[in-house]
Amino acid sequence: MPTVLWFRRDLRLHDNPALTAAANSGPVCPLFVLDPHVWEPAGAVRKAYLLESLKALNANLDGGLIVRVGDPTVIVPEVARAADAKAVHVAADYGHYGRTRDTNVAQVLAAAGINWVATGSPYAIAPGRVTKADGSAYRVYTPFYRAWVNHGWRAPAADPATAPQWFAPLAGDPWPQTPDLMGITLPPAGEQAALDRWDAFRHSGLAEYEERRNRPDLAGTSVLGHHLKWGEIHPRTILAELGDDLGSETFRKEIAWREFYADVTDRHPLSSRVSLDQRFDTAIDWNSGAEAEDAFQAWALGRTGFPFVDAGMRQLRAEGWMHNRVRMVVASFLVKDLHLPWQRGANEFMRWLRDGDIASNSHGWQWTAGCGTDASPYHRIFNPISQGERFDPDGDYVRRYVPELAHLPGKSAHTPWLQAEGYRHGYPQPMVDHAEERRDALDRFARAKASVSDS
DNA sequence: TTTTGAGTTGTTCGA
DNA sequence: GTCGAACAACTCAAA
Numbered sequence: 001m002p003t004v005l006w007f008r009r010d011l012r013l014h015d016n017p018a019l020t021a022a023a024n025s026g027p028v029c030p031l032f033v034l035d036p037h038v039w040e041p042a043g044a045v046r047k048a049y050l051l052e053s054l055k056a057l058n059a060n061l062d063g064g065l066i067v068r069v070g071d072p073t074v075i076v077p078e079v080a081r082a083a084d085a086k087a088v089h090v091a092a093d094y095g096h097y098g099r100t101r102d103t104n105v106a107q108v109l110a111a112a113g114i115n116w117v118a119t120g121s122p123y124a125i126a127p128g129r130v131t132k133a134d135g136s137a138y139r140v141y142t143p144f145y146r147a148w149v150n151h152g153w154r155a156p157a158a159d160p161a162t163a164p165q166w167f168a169p170l171a172g173d174p175w176p177q178t179p180d181l182m183g184i185t186l187p188p189a190g191e192q193a194a195l196d197r198w199d200a201f202r203h204s205g206l207a208e209y210e211e212r213r214n215r216p217d218l219a220g221t222s223v224l225g226h227h228l229k230w231g232e233i234h235p236r237t238i239l240a241e242l243g244d245d246l247g248s249e250t251f252r253k254e255i256a257w258r259e260f261y262a263d264v265t266d267r268h269p270l271s272s273r274v275s276l277d278q279r280f281d282t283a284i285d286w287n288s289g290a291e292a293e294d295a296f297q298a299w300a301l302g303r304t305g306f307p308f309v310d311a312g313m314r315q316l317r318a319e320g321w322m323h324n325r326v327r328m329v330v331a332s333f334l335v336k337d338l339h340l341p342w343q344r345g346a347n348e349f350m351r352w353l354r355d356g357d358i359a360s361n362s363h364g365w366q367w368t369a370g371c372g373t374d375a376s377p378y379h380r381i382f383n384p385i386s387q388g389e390r391f392d393p394d395g396d397y398v399r400r401y402v403p404e405l406a407h408l409p410g411k412s413a414h415t416p417w418l419q420a421e422g423y424r425h426g427y428p429q430p431m432v433d434h435a436e437e438r439r440d441a442l443d444r445f446a447r448a449k450a451s452v453s454d455s
Numbered sequence: 456t457t458t459t460g461a462g463t464t465g466t467t468c469g470a
Numbered sequence: 471g472t473c474g475a476a477c478a479a480c481t482c483a484a485a
Contacts (some may be wrong), residue, residue, distance in 0.1 A: 132483075140462065140482055214464075253463080328464070367463090380465050387465090438466085442477095 001026040002167070003087045004080045006033070006072075007065075008098070009122055010091045010231035011057045012191040013164075015156040017120035022089035023160035027167045029083040030061055033076065034069045034176065037097065043351040044179035045320030049186055051178055053230050056190020066172040073104050080114050082169040087115040091231070094127045094262055095358050096269040122228075123259050124153040124235045127266035130259075137267045139373050144263065145256045156236050184320060186354070187226070194227035198238060209247040216312075216323035217397040222251065223321075225355030228258065235259070258360055264373055265359040272362040273343060280341070280371035283448035287339040295338045298431055299330070300348055302402070305430035307414050308388030309333045311401040318401065320354040325391050331368040332382035336441040337432050342369040370445070381438050388414045402427065 005022045007030060013019060022028045032054055039047065058065040068075045080088055088109055093102055106116035121127070130148045131137060138144035187193070201222045205212075212220025227233045235255050242248040265271060275281045287295065298304050302313035312326035322330070327349070334345040342365040349365070350356045366372030370380065392398060395413030399406045404427035405413045416424050 138483085142462065143483055257463085325464080332465095374462075382464095383466060435467095446478095 001087075002029060002083050002085045003027075003089055003117075004029045004031055004076070004083055004085045005089045006031050006076055007057065008032075008090065008093060008231075009229065010120075010234075011053050012194070012232050012234070013057075013060055014159060014191065015234040015237050016091075017157040018089045018091045018118075019164065020157055020160045021117060021119040022087075023162070023164035025087070027165040028089075029066065029079065029085065029167055029169060030057075030064060031066045031068065031076070031079050032057075033072045034067060034173075035072055035101075036070070037101075039069075039176075041351065043320075044181055045184060045186070045352060045354050046356060047176070047179050048181055049189055049226060049320070049354045050230065051175065052186060052189035053232060054175075056193070056232075060191065061166055064166040064168050066168050066170065067175060069173045069176070072101055073108050076105050077108050077112055077114070079170065080109060081112065083167070084169070085114060087117050089117045089119060092118040092121045092126065094121065094123075094266050096265070096272060099269065120157065122231050122234070123262050124239055124255070125151055125259060127259075127263045130263060137263065138260075139264075141257065141260055141373065144260050145253060148256055148259060149252075153236055153239060156234065156240055184318065186320070187223070189226075189230075189232070191232045194224070194232035195237075197222075197224055197227060198233055198241075202241060206242075206247040206251060207245070210250045213250070214325045214391050216326050217392045217394065217400075221324065222254075225357070226321075229355045229357045258357070260373075261359045261363040264363055271366070272358045275342070275369070275371040276366060276373065277371035279448050279452050280369060283452050284341075285339075285444050285447065286341050292338075292340060295431065296334075296340055296344060298428075299334050299338060299340075299345075303428050303431075304333065305417075305428040306333065306384040306388075306434075307395075307398040307402055307405055307416060307427075308392060309384050311392075311398045314401040316349070316352045320352055322353070323397075325387075326397075327364065328368055329382050329384055329387045331365055333384050335369045336381045337384070337434060337437040339437070339441065339444065342366060342371070381441060383434060383438075385414060385434070 003022045003025055005019055005028050010016060010018065054065065054067060066079065068079065076088060093099060109116055125148060130144060130151050138147065201224065205220065205222065208220065212218050228235065239252065239255060242252050268276060300313060302310035304310055308326065309330050312322050312330045316322045331345055334340050335342050346362055346365040349361055363372050367374050388398065389411055393411060395411050398413040404425040405416055408416060408419065416427050417429060
C-alpha cells in the first residue's frame, strides 16, 4: 500500500524509523514542504543551507523528492490523495508551531480517511519520557541528565528490510532561488556530510574536546549543530559510538542539553517566546525607544566596542555560525549590559544561525538571561573583557573577525581603548561601562523582584 | 511533610 | 598572580 513520507527535520535515509515504517508497508512518496511560516523569517544562510540539504536528500532519492511550497494543511493531503496513500508517515515534532501544524494536518487527513503515523523523533529519547518518580518533568539539568542516562535509548534504527521503492505521483514546485550569501561559504550539507563530520570529530576532536571546546580561537567543537538541526544525522547514531572517556562523557552531556531543552519545550510549548520566569516579561524595566534601537543595532552589527562581543556578532554574519562560548558572552551583553529582553537576541540568532534550533536557542538565551531552567544566582553576568582574555588568550579570534584590530598584537586586541586613537582604525570606543551596567542589571532585577512580591 | 544538599559554563574583592 | 569567600538568598530533587 503506497504511503507518503513527509520529511521535516529528518533529512536522512539511515537510522530513520519513520522511513523504515513507511517502506515496510509499500511504495513511498517522499515529500518536503517549504512552509512560508518557517521559510520567510529565515535569513539567507538558513535558507541556503536548507536548500543544500534538500539537494543532497534529493540526490540520495535519485531526484525523486517532491518539494512543494505552501501551507502543509493543503499540500500534504493533496499529495497524499495524488499518491493514493492510506497513510502519511512522519517523525514527531515537538515545537509549539510544529505540534499545532501536525494536529491540523492530521485532522484534515483523517477527514479524508488517511492515517497519520508518527514514528520516532529527532531525539534519542522522545520528549516527555524522562520524568521524576512521580511522573512530573525535571526543571534542573543535572538530575535530568542522570535520569536520561538511566532511562537509556534504543540502538540506531535498522534500515528497511527491503530497499524503499520511491515514487512521485505529481511534480514538485520550482525550488526557490538560493539567496545571495555575499561571500559566506556554507559547510557541506546532507547525510553523507553529517556522517563524515561526525567521523572526523570522533577520531580527531573528541579526545581533546573537554580541553578545547571553550576556545573559539581553536577548532575544538564538533560543529554538528546544523546536521542535528536538520536531522541529517540522528543523535542515537552519535551516542552509540561514544565511549566512557572524558571527551565522550562531556560530549554526551552536550547531546543531553539538546534533549533537555526539547523536553522543557514539550512541557512548556510557549517557552520559545515566553520567559519561564514570568517576572522577566512583566516586571523588569527593559530599555526601549530610539536609543535602545541604536544599541541593538550596534550589538547586531558588531560595533559595541567590546572586541570579543563584536568578533562573535561578526562571525555570526560572516559564517551563519558562532562559537558557543561567544554565544553566551554576546547574549549576556545584550541582556545585562544593554538591558534588552532576551527575545530580541534570540530572534536575531534564529535569523542568522545555520544550526538555529528553536528549543535550544530559546532556552540557551533564557539560561543566560537568568529566567530559564537554571535556578542558580541571577548575578551571573559575563564580563566581556575577561571572558575574551580567558578563552581567546592570544587574541587570534578577535583579529580574525575584527579587521580594525588585526594589527594589535596578542591579547592587546582585547583592550583597544588602551591604544592611541590612530591605532584603532575607526574601531568604536566601548559603548557602555560594563561595571556600571552590571550594577544596573542587578538593581533592575532586585526592583522587579520587590515589585512582584509587593503586589 | 520536612529537611537537606546541590545547582554547566561567573565576577569581584581582598588577603 | 592566586586563592577563597561573598554575592543573596532561590528553587529543585530526593531522601
